[in-house]
Amino acid sequence: MNPVLSIDALEKAFSTGFIPRRKDILRGISLSVGEGEIFGYLGPNGAGKTTTIKCVLGLIFPDAGKIRLFGRDHLDPRAKERLGFLPENPYFYDYLTGREFLDFYGQLFSIPKSERAASIARLLELVDMERAADLPLRKFSRGMLQRIGLAQALINKPALVILDEPLGGLDPLGRKEIRDIILRLRDEGKTVFLSSHILQDIEMICDRVAIIVSGRILSQGRLADLVSETVLFTEITISGVDDADLAAFGESLSTQAGRTLLKVCDELNIEAVLDLVRAKGGKVHSLIPRTRTLEDIFVDMVKPQ
Amino acid sequence: MTITVIARNTFKEAVRDRVLYLLLFFAAVSILFARVLALLTVGDRVKIIEDVGLASISLFGALMAILIGTGLVYKEIEKRTIFTLLAKPLRRHEFLLGKFLGLVLTLAVLLAAMSLIFLALVLAHTGTLEWNLLLAVVYIFFELVLITAVAILFSSFSTPILSSLFALAFYLIGHFSWSLETLLKKLPSGATRTFLRFVYTLLPDLENFNIRSEVVHQLPVAGAHLLYSAAYGLVYAAFILGLAIVIFRRRDFI
Numbered sequence: 082m083n084p085v086l087s088i089d090a091l092e093k094a095f096s097t098g099f100i101p102r103r104k105d106i107l108r109g110i111s112l113s114v115g116e117g118e119i120f121g122y123l124g125p126n127g128a129g130k131t132t133t134i135k136c137v138l139g140l141i142f143p144d145a146g147k148i149r150l151f152g153r154d155h156l157d158p159r160a161k162e163r164l165g166f167l168p169e170n171p172y173f174y175d176y177l178t179g180r181e182f183l184d185f186y187g188q189l190f191s192i193p194k195s196e197r198a199a200s201i202a203r204l205l206e207l208v209d210m211e212r213a214a215d216l217p218l219r220k221f222s223r224g225m226l227q228r229i230g231l232a233q234a235l236i237n238k239p240a241l242v243i244l245d246e247p248l249g250g251l252d253p254l255g256r257k258e259i260r261d262i263i264l265r266l267r268d269e270g271k272t273v274f275l276s277s278h279i280l281q282d283i284e285m286i287c288d289r290v291a292i293i294v295s296g297r298i299l300s301q302g303r304l305a306d307l308v309s310e311t312v313l314f315t316e317i318t319i320s321g322v323d324d325a326d327l328a329a330f331g332e333s334l335s336t337q338a339g340r341t342l343l344k345v346c347d348e349l350n351i352e353a354v355l356d357l358v359r360a361k362g363g364k365v366h367s368l369i370p371r372t373r374t375l376e377d378i379f380v381d382m383v384k385p386q
Numbered sequence: 387m388t389i390t391v392i393a394r395n396t397f398k399e400a401v402r403d404r405v406l407y408l409l410l411f412f413a414a415v416s417i418l419f420a421r422v423l424a425l426l427t428v429g430d431r432v433k434i435i436e437d438v439g440l441a442s443i444s445l446f447g448a449l450m451a452i453l454i455g456t457g458l459v460y461k462e463i464e465k466r467t468i469f470t471l472l473a474k475p476l477r478r479h480e481f482l483l484g485k486f487l488g489l490v491l492t493l494a495v496l497l498a499a500m501s502l503i504f505l506a507l508v509l510a511h512t513g514t515l516e517w518n519l520l521l522a523v524v525y526i527f528f529e530l531v532l533i534t535a536v537a538i539l540f541s542s543f544s545t546p547i548l549s550s551l552f553a554l555a556f557y558l559i560g561h562f563s564w565s566l567e568t569l570l571k572k573l574p575s576g577a578t579r580t581f582l583r584f585v586y587t588l589l590p591d592l593e594n595f596n597i598r599s600e601v602v603h604q605l606p607v608a609g610a611h612l613l614y615s616a617a618y619g620l621v622y623a624a625f626i627l628g629l630a631i632v633i634f635r636r637r638d639f640i
Contacts, residue, residue, distance in 0.1 A: 095638075095640070135469075135639065135640075138469070138472065138473045139472060139473075140468075140469060140472055140473075140638070140639040141638045141639065141640070142636065142638060158475035158476075158477065159475070161473065161474060161475040161476075162475050164473060166469070166470060166473035167470075168466060168469045168470060170466075171466075171470070172465050172466055172467065173467055173470070174395070174399065174467060176398070176399055176402040176403075177395075177398070181398075185391065185395050186470070186474065188388075188391040189388055189391055189471070189474040189475070189476055190474065190475065191388075230470075233470060234470075237474075243473075
């Protein structure tokens with residue numbers, strides 16, 4: 082299968098200041114996004130996520146490396162016909178109304194007028210912005226701009242949607258709505274490339290992730306592979322048993338309202354703890370095996386930098 | 387055509403900008419002020435009205451071109467609206483040309499509005515519609531096309547305030563460079579003369595577009611001069627736009 086987006090050894094440096102000083106932003110980024118997946122591009126602020134996206138869109142010219150979109154050169158307008166993009170902190174023409182704004186972008190794709198009206202109505206419904214359709218954009222709130230921006234990215238029924246921090250600055254309800262829309266896009270067979278510095282966003286919806294730190298990809302692969310299934314330790318919440326008796330089996334993390342949270346590393350000890358609790362007439366409230374989370378992986382990778 | 391889409395949106399942006407109406411208001415005041423000046427004048431009052439009126443149209447037209455033109459491209463970059471635009475199947479030169487044509491369209495509408503006020507004033511004073519005055523307005527339009535191109539050139543790499551100063555300097559230099567030509571006629575041939583001739587060729591000569599006094603005094607204007615001036619304006623504007631595109635094409639939008 083041909084990748085929808087492939088980036089090969091991408092490098093970019095900026096020179097800033099009166100006496101120009103070279104600052105490497107991207108130091109050899111390679112990744113590929115397959116058809117129909119939600120690809121998460123994860124990294125701390127300033128890692129080079131937005132710079133990578135801008136290179137793909139042709140807003141920035143890379144110093145080295147190759148980018149292919151749908152098997153074509155990424156600057157080819159035919160490739161951009163099938164692309165949708167929502168920038169970080171979107172800001173749009175505030176003198177246009179929501180409907181005019183979407184119509185303007187539809188015209189750039191030379192979509193015929195009748196078809197434009199239909200898809201604008203459909204998109205306004207999708208992002209739940211029908212009520213604000215005839216309001217000028219300058220009266221929009223942050224969340225509304227994000228939604229109309231998402232509608233704008235979908236106006237041409239793109240095969241690939243690139244979203245830069247799509248959940249940034251939204252309230253919990255707004256985040257859930259945008260997440261649902263992203264999942265719906267995948268169900269429609271679209272490919273989604275989204276960047277974020279928030280782990281939960283990526284963990285909840287992405288099929289594959291790439292982790293970028295200081296302009297390098299540190300890890301890339303299926304989320305299930307990265308987050309291994311092996312149990313690191315087990316947390317057991319117990320009441321009715323003396324802390325001193327438990328100390329032999331594991332580390333007591335906290336004691337609250339008579340309940341002890343015990344961290345047990347050895348699997349054999351779990352049975353022993355349960356036997357002890359039963360013998361002492363205590364009670365087990367919960368038993369949770371902890372696996373490696375994306376957060377653990379992320380912290381491990383970022384730390385040595 | 388994506389260029390026309392951008393041009394139409396630019397037009398919409400300009401006509402929804404309040405600065406425009408402020409300038410139009412002052413232009414109207416200035417044109418009507420010609421009537422007051424005429425009262426204070428001994429001699430042919432109609433000529434004064436026509437002269438001051440056309441000068442007002444020229445000056446305010448140039449101000450509109452500079453003040454709106456220098457902000458157009460910069461604003462798109464500053465407010466990052468250009469990110470989503472260039473992610474669409476829109477080439478950079480199409481964007482720039484669309485912006486240019488949109489502003490030229492806006493200026494054409496504004497010139498029409500100012501001409502209407504002007505012609506009405508003249509009509510009220512003389513009782514005849516003097517259509518021939520419009521020839522001077524057409525050449526003001528050619529000048530504005532060139533100034534717009536210059537404003538967009540500066541706007542594609544500089545801030546609005548700096549661009550406005552640059553474009554204003556271009557306007558002033560353009561209106562005084564004819565004095566170099568006068569100087570050239572009086573200089574003996576030599577190194578200085580060659581150098582000044584070079585400088586004069588390089589500098590814009592906006593007085594080429596000034597046929598106001600000929601029109602007002604109903605003097606004949608040579609056809610060759612009209613043709614030359616129109617061609618001069620269009621070629622110069624095309625050159626400036628080409629330069630703007632070359633700069634704009636390789637720019638990184640950080």
